[in-house]
Amino acid sequence: METTPQTESKIIELKPFADEMVVNMGPQHPSTHGVLRLELKLDGEVVREAIPHIGYLHRCFEKHSENLSYPQIIPFTDRMDYVAAMNQNWGFCLAVEKLLEADESKEFEVPERAEYLRVLICELNRIASHLLSFGTYGMDMGAFTPFLYAFRDRERLLLLFEKVCGARLTYNYIRIGGVSEIIPLEPGSIAEQNFLDEIEAFLDYFEPLIDEYNELLTKNSIFSERTTRVAVMSAEMALSYGATGPNLRGSGVDWDLRRDEPYSIYDRFDFDVPVAVDVPELGSVVGDCWSRYKIRMDEMKESIRIVRQILAEGLPGGPVMAELKAVRPPKGEIYFRSEAPRGELGFYIVSDGTPKPVRLKGRSPCFSALSALQELSQGLMVADIIAIIGSIDIVMGEVDR
Amino acid sequence: MKIEEIYEVLTKQFGEAVLGFDTELAGDPNIRIAPSAIADVCQYLVETDTLAFDSLMCLSGVDLNAKDEDFAIVYHIYAMRHRHSVVLKTAVPKTDPHLPSVSHLWKTADWHEREAYDLYGILFEGHSDLRRILLPDDWDGYPLRKDYKEPEFYRGMRVPY
Numbered sequence: 001m002e003t004t005p006q007t008e009s010k011i012i013e014l015k016p017f018a019d020e021m022v023v024n025m026g027p028q029h030p031s032t033h034g035v036l037r038l039e040l041k042l043d044g045e046v047v048r049e050a051i052p053h054i055g056y057l058h059r060c061f062e063k064h065s066e067n068l069s070y071p072q073i074i075p076f077t078d079r080m081d082y083v084a085a086m087n088q089n090w091g092f093c094l095a096v097e098k099l100l101e102a103d104e105s106k107e108f109e110v111p112e113r114a115e116y117l118r119v120l121i122c123e124l125n126r127i128a129s130h131l132l133s134f135g136t137y138g139m140d141m142g143a144f145t146p147f148l149y150a151f152r153d154r155e156r157l158l159l160l161f162e163k164v165c166g167a168r169l170t171y172n173y174i175r176i177g178g179v180s181e182i183i184p185l186e187p188g189s190i191a192e193q194n195f196l197d198e199i200e201a202f203l204d205y206f207e208p209l210i211d212e213y214n215e216l217l218t219k220n221s222i223f224s225e226r227t228t229r230v231a232v233m234s235a236e237m238a239l240s241y242g243a244t245g246p247n248l249r250g251s252g253v254d255w256d257l258r259r260d261e262p263y264s265i266y267d268r269f270d271f272d273v274p275v276a277v278d279v280p281e282l283g284s285v286v287g288d289c290w291s292r293y294k295i296r297m298d299e300m301k302e303s304i305r306i307v308r309q310i311l312a313e314g315l316p317g318g319p320v321m322a323e324l325k326a327v328r329p330p331k332g333e334i335y336f337r338s339e340a341p342r343g344e345l346g347f348y349i350v351s352d353g354t355p356k357p358v359r360l361k362g363r364s365p366c367f368s369a370l371s372a373l374q375e376l377s378q379g380l381m382v383a384d385i386i387a388i389i390g391s392i393d394i395v396m397g398e399v400d401r
Numbered sequence: 402m403k404i405e406e407i408y409e410v411l412t413k414q415f416g417e418a419v420l421g422f423d424t425e426l427a428g429d430p431n432i433r434i435a436p437s438a439i440a441d442v443c444q445y446l447v448e449t450d451t452l453a454f455d456s457l458m459c460l461s462g463v464d465l466n467a468k469d470e471d472f473a474i475v476y477h478i479y480a481m482r483h484r485h486s487v488v489l490k491t492a493v494p495k496t497d498p499h500l501p502s503v504s505h506l507w508k509t510a511d512w513h514e515r516e517a518y519d520l521y522g523i524l525f526e527g528h529s530d531l532r533r534i535l536l537p538d539d540w541d542g543y544p545l546r547k548d549y550k551e552p553e554f555y556r557g558m559r560v561p562y
Contacts, residue, residue, distance in 0.1 A: 241508045335458070
């Protein structure tokens with residue numbers, strides 16, 4: 001096998017000082033939330049530098065997309081953030097729809113029923129995603145029980161998703177122009193009523209549990225000792241690193257795309273945007289690991305509020321797909337961002353008027369947030385690295401694409 | 402501020418380095434900038450109080466066609482305080498693709514530029530650590546280029562399937 005000139009000319013320079021030790025963490029490590037590899041340069045137990053190496057899950061999403069038609073790309077977005085796949089489907093479909101709308105010769109509108117179903121399902125998926133984050137973060141910090149509780153409750157949500165699209169993890173449910181009809185949910189039918197009743201039963205069961213989980217983990221003194229005042233990310237730093245979603249709000253920036261740049265029908269719902277504040281009784285300051293974690297716990301309550309409003313209104317009738325003969329956006333380009341559970345999910349699409357995109361870039365929230373790790377971890381202990389990774393809540397499928 | 406106004410401000414400030422304003426195509430309009438001036442323009446966008454573009458949403462390399470002579474680099478920038486956004490576009494020749502880095506202005510540009518280097522081979526001058534990010538260090542070629550041909554073998558493993 002030929003070696004490339006690139007490797008031949010590469011000189012690896014190590015600058016060891018008295019006690020420096022280089023520890024390789026990952027890519028196979030239970031606390032790196034996937035295949036993240038960190039090169040840790042340690043002085044005793046103090047981290048001098050943590051260099052993230054990513055790409056172990058690179059699946060050439062962008063290259064694949066250039067050879068696929070728009071509807072065929074949707075299953076690929078499922079595999080980006082696989083714990084919140086509905087939101088990824090939606091983000092992509094929104095971008096394509098936005099570009100389709102720019103073509104004035106073809107009129108099309110996403111039906112009302114589809115919009116309601118999208119918000120309903122995506123908010124439930126946000127709860128499922130935050131639940132997973134809560135459970136695994138607890139386990140990272142040494143508490144095993146929250147993990148079991150989180151997976152128990154998430155299971156009920158996955159069963160609901162299975163009822164609506166047949167899949168538990170990679171849904172391919174939200175389509176360009178509406179939602180999938182693969183399992184029919186006729187307006188006013190018994191199936192629809194059962195589905196909504198089940199959601200309501202879940203919310204009634206789950207809402208009081210959030211407070212229980214807060215008692216169990218959030219206010220737990222071992223947990224809060226491990227996470228408060230650790231890796232404080234200032235608002236400027238968060239913005240500069242492009243941290244979005246709960247990470248940005250955890251740094252005290254009051255910003256949520258659902259409220260500030262409302263897309264779909266989010267402007268019809270009443271919900272608050274949780275923003276981190278100092279919590280002196282636990283010793284938490286804005287921007288630390290605990291704040292980022294707490295935002296997710298609070299966001300679950302807001303998602304429940306949104307879902308309850310939909311349940312109170314009831315789903316409107318009508319079709320769930322717009323009348324679209326072919327997905328063929330006009331020549332042009334668009335960048336559209338939506339609020340996924342992990343932050344701002346953007347898709348940049350360049351179209352030349354053919355059914356396939358010329359260029360598709362997925363701007364992943366985890367990719368940007370993870371780049372802050374190197375600066376955040378300097379001077380902390382090795383165990384704090386785990387606390388940081390868990391608190392910025394990465395999914396490697398989305399980082400590596 | 403609307404993108405038209407930002408365009409006027411930039412032409413006043415930078416004159417010929419601002420090449421034009423594209424609105425004909427569907428979707429987002431964009432301001433074309435000369436590649437050598439991109440870092441200065443971005444710095445002006447960040448530091449001017451009325452503009453205050455404090456967040457780089459996305460930085461992407463684009464190769465439209467194998468026959469084209471240029472790569473495009475597109476910057477989607479947003480200002481939290483003023484809630485306005487702008488799309489900057491610049492083009493570098495494929496034979497010698499290099500332009501100034503903006504990673505000192507927005508730290509997120511660090512990884513985004515590494516990604517553009519990794520997948521397109523665009524060189525960002527002044528970037529502190531320009532190496533591959535998604536692909537292995539010894540990978541040959543730049544896969545998102547339209548004329549890319551994947552290697553037959555990588556470390557003894559067959560690549561085309």
